[in-house]
Amino acid sequence: MELLGTVVVLTIKSLIFIIGMFLGAAYLTLLERKFAGHVQQRPGPLHVGPHGFLQPIADALKVLTKEDLVPDSVDKVLFYLASLMAFVPAIMILAVVPFGDPFTIFGVEIKPYITDLNVGLLLALAFGSISIYGVIFAGWASNSKYPMIGGLRKAAVLIGYEVALGFALVGPIMMAGSFSLREIVEAQQNMWFIIPNILAFVVVIFCILAETGRTPFDVQEAEAELVGGYVTEYTGMKFGLFPLAEWYIATFVLSAITVILFFGGWNPLPLMGWLPIPAFVWFFIKVFLLFMFFLWVHWTLPRYRVDQITELAWKVMLPLALANIFIVAIWIIIFG
């Protein structure tokens, strides 16, 4: 009976998370377009609904009812699989991301996370990496030159940043002594991990930009070079899933993980703990700010070349991540 209850609760929670994420991602597109618009002194979507509020709905309707073209020459199985492989793992990371402390409403304890795995961070990393294969598959399955180059570029970038990312996350883990994201947050009640881990933070920002394919690392879909990169041959919703997964869901989820690792998760800002703001609101404010930061970077900087990214990853970011481990180790010896 208890098992059944857990299953029901989990199912409901998962549904809420997935549907919420879908809608959220749809509106994140609007957010990005609005932000980009105002950065460029134009309003962005405006006339479809009040202030363009119905724009994502219109886009979704359009994309969903578009003819689903599958070119003759593609590898059909991989072609379909690729879009799912990019999208599903990005959503699955959500399973281990906690959005706040458990709280009680009407006597029911609600845990604002799906599960609290003790290897949550590792799982997140693993899923993050799997979703990249979607991109590579897409490039391969399209059987066309531009997607192929796009996919291979992404593979090259992947090899570069994955290593650095792994080492960069060691710092916070060492300080918290746990892989569980919830425990990492709880360990930051007094001081955020950004303090000694500043180098790791730089590395993580680099890796997230690379993983989500935002400028300056958007080599895989550089429009001027590769038309649409790996998505060139995709139409309709199969196409829609890629940017949704990469640019919005993955960016959002990875922002959440970064907040958890370096900015104290749902802990309130220093000296502002007395404010009557619920924990998950704090969390969302932080994630939102970080997400905006990524947008800000995206709409400002030019793009690196792919070999320069790998060079940067191996020659700069990896040593930085290692140095960070060293610093954190000394920090722990001295303070704690």
Added chain:
Amino acid sequence: MAIKHNNGIILTTVEEVLSWGRRNSLWPASVGLACCAIEMMHTAASRFDTDRLGIIFRGSPRQSDVLIVAGTVVNKVAPMLKLIYDQMPDPKWVISMGGCSSAGGPFPTYATLQGVDRIIPVDVYVPGCPPTPQALLWGIMELQKKIKAKKEGKLWEEIPVREVPTASQPIKEKSPLGF
């Protein structure tokens, strides 16, 4: 195609909603051929900002709904333009921007295609050399009207031929749902 001739209330509503989605999210393929491409870029840029109307330019024809043929189509590029058109998924529309692509324009020569409608069907012709961004936006809105009219069960041949207008005033009433 059964849906097309069905006038049941539910289907009509669905059609209405779909048509609304389509005309408010027209993504053009960014195929710039000549001078008109510059004005097309200006239409997308800050001063006129097609993004307001949900129009964003896509690099790949596979993800676009409308092909804005901006500039002179010469004989040599015509087969490739046809290929681009064939690569676009249905439903798709074509705006022929400027005189050159509509009818050869001022280049009645051996090298120029005398009208892109000889290789692909065109929905809206926008005269001008090049048309100003406002003229192109007007053309895009004509296309939106056409998509709307199609939803109402009219074949496009039945839409009355618009007389060449005198100057038009800005639209005063904003529809809350867009166009």
Added chain:
Amino acid sequence: MQLWIDNQKLETVSERFENINIQKSENFTSIQVEKNQLIQLLKFLKEDLGFKMFIDFFCVDYPLHNPRFQGIYLLFNPDERQRVAVKCWAEGDSLPTITSLWKGAKWAEREAWDMFGVKFEGHENLVRMFLWEGYKYHPLRKDFPLRGIEDTYLPSLNLRPDEKPAHNYSPYHTVLPTMEDLERTQKARIQKKNQIVLNWGPLHPGTHGTIWFLFDMEGEYVKECDIVLGQLHRGVEKIAENLTYTQFIPYTDRMDYISALCSQVAYVNAVEKVLGVEPPEKAKYIRTMMCELQRINSHLLWLGTFALDLGALTIFLYTFREREKIMDIIEGIAGIRLNSTYIRIGGVAKDLPEGALDVITHFINDFPEKLEEYETILTTNRIWLRRNVDLGIINEEDVYSYGLTGVVARSAGVPYDIRMIQPTDAYDRVDFEVPLGRVGDCYDRYLLRMEEMRQSLNIIKQCVEKLKGMEGEKYIATDNPYVLPTLNEVFNSIESMVKDFNLRIYGEQVPEGEVYLSGENPRGELGFYINSKGEGRPYRMRIRSGAFYNLQIFTELIKGRTVADAVVLLGSLDPVVGETDR
């Protein structure tokens, strides 16, 4: 300012070579030579007399003459600033190739083959330049009609059943290539030797229009490259032969559509030279001012698309914001935003309207701040530096060999600026600096263009000051018999009306002769060679396009580089297809 070869050098030439025929005139000096001596003469000019820079090569068709085609080579001596033309009849419809002397002749010779059917002995790969393999005709021959030969049934696909087509409609059309033809065109250019042959373009967001690049690639590295042009070949040179001189002005806009006014000024100056028309002082200043506005406009478009290609999307919209302002100014003065048709033979079409100078003053006060913003985002950005520095280095030797002009030449440290060496309009009366680069890479070209925008602002400022004191002066020299009268004169005097009728119907009866004159377009030297037989229409008009020659070096620079570098290189060379293809 005279730019043609001096008598002393001509004497040296006539001592060395027999059977040469020297034609000397104010605007054009040519040496006619037998075919068997051509290479020796060119070599002599290049090595001994210092005419080491290749400017242009083209053919002229004389159907009644035997041999029928005449090739004309234009060379330039950068040290003494002199030009010379070498003419040679193509006996047996063929000429020796000069690609061993100047690499830049490769495309020009291909073009001559394409347009006239003149063969070149020893050319490494003589294929069609603009049209496709399998095209049967050579369109610039005098016996080929402008309309082409209509042979394909190609009716409009969306005529309504009851609709009468527009009145000049014919269901027959000139021949279109098939995909197989295009494939053959591609195969003729490049053979697959490495992993893949990438067709970069022609309808591709990154290729600045419709240039079609063929990359033979090993991984992402380009090993071999060739460029197929002609995706915007509209037959402008052929059109020019069928129109009067005034009627051709709008077409100059549509060649280099980003710098329409500069093209107009270059063309009109050439026509004025051959007609002997002197525009009034005010017109000269207006022209100079408009040209420089257009130069800023053009460089802004370059900056925007260059940044867009490198991923900095926002710069693109910022530059377009400023472009809108310049377009507004041009629209207010000339009537149309882009292809303005504002310059006329003998002056400009209309006087400056009220308030024009105020608006321009507002713009020049406002613009430096914006320019500063672009520079802050880009100039010292580490990514920008990584992508640009030491990429695509051009040296002085390349400049002469390929006939590079404009910013591309100046980035290599060659002070080749037409505004300086042959000032037209008011350029000899304004102060400005010609920036030169030291390294010759993409970063230098970027910096040069940014600096040129500042210099242009400076010139505009001086012109505005000057024009403020010129209110009410004449803006077009209508007392000259070759200049069309203004509307007001036509309305009020019957003589002007008759003159207007005559000039419109018969065209400007240009005296017989040849002229080559060029202007400094934002993309390089835009030269007009006009061959007049004393009629109202030119017998042959050759347009020497800067972008055409500048683009040619791309195939060399890209070797061993990646596709990602290709966008940077292409952006820094800044071709406009309308001008390369004409």
Added chain:
Amino acid sequence: MVKIKYIDRPGLTNRERVFFVDFIKGMRITLKNLLRKTVTTYYPFEKLTPPKRFRGTHAHRVKNGKEPPSFKVLEKFMDIKEGESRCVACYMCQQACPVPELFKIEAVQTPEGKKRVTRFDMNLLNCMYCGLCTEACPVDCLIMTDIYETASYHRAGTVLHLDDMARRAVDFDSRRFDEPDRIWIDDQERSKLWGQIKWS
């Protein structure tokens, strides 16, 4: 005087490199622009008024008593009533046009021995809007208006005819004939992009 100068190549100092000064500076610019007002004209709801010199669709001025002297001379040979197009069928516009086939002008001889224009078609799809035809018109008949919204669903819809050209000139003149020859009207839409201009 023209001078030659070599440009400097700015670089990045090590301190700037370590602290990401280049990125921060750039991002400050985008932030600054984020806080600026938008420059967008909301097209169907706000329209930019073209300047008076704007070369839009063609139109025919009508006989309304404001004709230039040249018209008075040519009028004798013509059968034109008050309020009709001034066109005297001199074909100068067609002569001046680089693409003459876009015009189709026909005139007939009336029994009184006068000329009457029966057809004046212009195919806008072949037009370059270069204005050479308006400059050639000796009677101030053919003008270019500020109308640009001419998109049509079919080719024939872009051909101008004699009567609607006259109608549109009446409309254009009623709105803008008396406007001074200014660069543009400084209205709200214009100032969105330009800000405040100091007029002399």
